[in-house]
Amino acid sequence: MSDPLQPIREQIDAHDRHLVELLNSRLALAAEIGKLKRSTGGQIYVPEREDAVFRKVTALNQGPIKNEALQAIYREIMSAAIALEKPLLIAYLGPEATYTHAAAIKKFGASVDYSAIATISDIFTAIEKGEADYGIIPIENSTEGSVREALDGFVDSDLKVVAQVYLEINHALISSTPLAQIDKVYSKDQALAQCRAWLQRHLPHAQLIDTASTAKAVQIAKDTPGAAAIAAELAAQVQGVPVVAKNIQDQNDNTTRFFVVGKRPSGPVGGGRDITSLVVSLGDEAAANSGSLLKMLMPFGQRGINLSKVESRPSKKRPWDYLFFIDVTGHYEDPAMKEAIAELRKFCPLVKWLGSYPSVQ
Numbered sequence: 001m002s003d004p005l006q007p008i009r010e011q012i013d014a015h016d017r018h019l020v021e022l023l024n025s026r027l028a029l030a031a032e033i034g035k036l037k038r039s040t041g042g043q044i045y046v047p048e049r050e051d052a053v054f055r056k057v058t059a060l061n062q063g064p065i066k067n068e069a070l071q072a073i074y075r076e077i078m079s080a081a082i083a084l085e086k087p088l089l090i091a092y093l094g095p096e097a098t099y100t101h102a103a104a105i106k107k108f109g110a111s112v113d114y115s116a117i118a119t120i121s122d123i124f125t126a127i128e129k130g131e132a133d134y135g136i137i138p139i140e141n142s143t144e145g146s147v148r149e150a151l152d153g154f155v156d157s158d159l160k161v162v163a164q165v166y167l168e169i170n171h172a173l174i175s176s177t178p179l180a181q182i183d184k185v186y187s188k189d190q191a192l193a194q195c196r197a198w199l200q201r202h203l204p205h206a207q208l209i210d211t212a213s214t215a216k217a218v219q220i221a222k223d224t225p226g227a228a229a230i231a232a233e234l235a236a237q238v239q240g241v242p243v244v245a246k247n248i249q250d251q252n253d254n255t256t257r258f259f260v261v262g263k264r265p266s267g268p269v270g271g272g273r274d275i276t277s278l279v280v281s282l283g284d285e286a287a288a289n290s291g292s293l294l295k296m297l298m299p300f301g302q303r304g305i306n307l308s309k310v311e312s313r314p315s316k317k318r319p320w321d322y323l324f325f326i327d328v329t330g331h332y333e334d335p336a337m338k339e340a341i342a343e344l345r346k347f348c349p350l351v352k353w354l355g356s357y358p359s360v361q
């Protein structure tokens with residue numbers, strides 16, 4: 001009896017031949033772009049162009065492929081294109097299998113090189129010294145708020161935020177010890193905090209111990225009797241430690257926002273899809289004038305520039321002196337944004353542009 005799958009598979013084979021041809025022809029064009037960029041010193045990774053490509057293919061898509069699947073494929077196509085143009089090294093907050101590692105792969109795909117770096121400040125240093133091309137760091141979590149080391153890192157650095165990526169965070173309890181006998185739980189402070197209610201319910205007497213990263217916690221738990229770690233399931237797989245419980249985060253839509261940092265700024269994507277991040281200090285103005293916070297936001301509001309985040313951090317220079325981290329919609333090069341920032345500079349001793357980047361992807 002003839003196999004009914006056979007003729008369909010033959011059509012798939014014909015499509016695959018065509019796809020491979022098309023992919024190679026597309027990548028040859030990227031290699032040509034790479035040559036031009038190398039001779040002119042152009043940027044290899046271009047977030048605003050990638051955003052346009054993602055938007056274009058999504059608009060072309062009539063199914064049945066889902067947009068998410070199409071974008072994942074295009075992520076890998078552009079990752080392969082980057083690798084042909086120039087091998088890029090991406091530094092991420094390690095060790096291997098941290099959430100930042102997963103976010104880095106989501107952003108840059110499988111064809112670039114990655115390097116695990118122990119601290120956020122070492123990531124900044126690696127890029128400044130040219131030891132890595134880009135860095136990826138967690139900036140804020142939907143349950144726990146900002147990552148302080150990351151915000152602080154930008155104050156003293158001239159690196160720019162060139163792109164951002166969001167990753168849904170699903171924590172697992174990882175241990176070789178059964179749940180009833182676990183007396184210590186290791187993880188990064190943010191992850192422990194994101195599972196506070198679950199821990200209170202299931203391990204109310206366990207000691208909670210902060211570690212430099214979630215993957216580091218798995219390393220410790222692996223060799224410590226009675227110990228468990230909170231980390232990604234990926235970290236459990238990579239290090240061969242059993243998963244005791246899955247999805248233990250208190251909020252189901254627990255999401256972390258990551259920044260990609262590099263030496264040169266990204267160009268605009270337009271259409272209200274850019275975000276600009278700034279750090280502002282009001283200096284003595286704050287002490288002298290109770291309306292100064294409002295005054296700081298007015299230059300944006302008056303020009304219809306949308307404010308999506310304001311976060312304050314102690315300046316560490318004087319007690320009760322604050323730095324404000326502000327996200328606004330638009331690119332630094334937009335005329336209205338330029339005007340607003342110029343106005344801010346008239347009365348703020350510090351207005352530092354951290355970067356402008358596409359809001360999605």
Ligand SMILES: O=C(O)C(=O)C[C@]1(C(=O)O)C=C[C@@H](O)C=C1
Binds near residue numbers: 030033044046
């Ligand atoms: O258009 C470019 O500048 C390219 O390098 C090509 C390409 C692509 O494959 O489409 C690859 C990498 C960049 O990040 C953006 C786009």
